[in-house]
């Protein structure tokens with residue numbers, strides 16, 4: 001298997017606390033939460049990040065957005081609100097090179113993005 005951390009999580013080789021899963025996406029709790037609710041949403045297929053969307057088909061890309069809303073519903077934060085973030089590259093502070101979205105909420109988030 002390749003050395004990508006999130007590919008290993010998607011394959012079940014590294015444990016994670018799954019929140020939601022379907023054929024093409026997986027959502028699990030962030031190991032170092034930055035808000036009361038902090039879940040990571042990934043495609044099971046590897047793509048490096050937002051600059052590598054051609055690695056994924058349109059069905060997977062739309063499944064990610066639909067899954068984000070489903071995760072919010074499962075976390076009970078759909079109505080209170082949440083933030084969907086994907087860090088990209090050096091300036092974006094992306095630390096894991098597998099496309100992922102942070103779903104943040106469960107409390108009033110900062111009114112600043114950075």
Ligand code: AMP
Pocket residue numbers: 005014016029030031032033040086087093094095096097
């Ligand atoms: P980013 O900095 O946007 O690339 O986000 C990577 C995220 O992955 C960080 O919020 C980390 O806390 C999280 N993370 C790293 N390793 C794990 C892991 N084994 N399980 C769950 N989350 C992880």
Ligand code: ZN
Pocket residue numbers: 004005006007008045046047097098
């Ligand atoms: Zn990967």
